[in-house]
Amino acid sequence: MIVTGMTCNHCVASVSEEIGAIPGVTSVDVDLATGKVVIGSTTDLDPRAVADAVEEAGYSVAG
Secondary structure, eight states, rough: OOOSSOOOOHHHHHHHHHTTTSTTTEEEEEOTOBBBBEEEEESSOOHHHHHHHHHHHEEEEEE
16 A cells, blocks of 8 residues: 655654554554555455554555
8 A cells, every 4th residue: 555645754653553553463564755555464454444544643545
């Protein structure tokens, strides 16, 4: 997924923390330059739950 609005490492940490709090998430890899977020999980994740977590951090999912 692509997250928009991130400008610094604090942004990356906020997004990682919110997504990481979703049950089943095992890893979150955020590329600040591209906004690409790769999530590892033990279960299928609800895309709405992930988008809600990104929005809770103050950012938006592109598309």
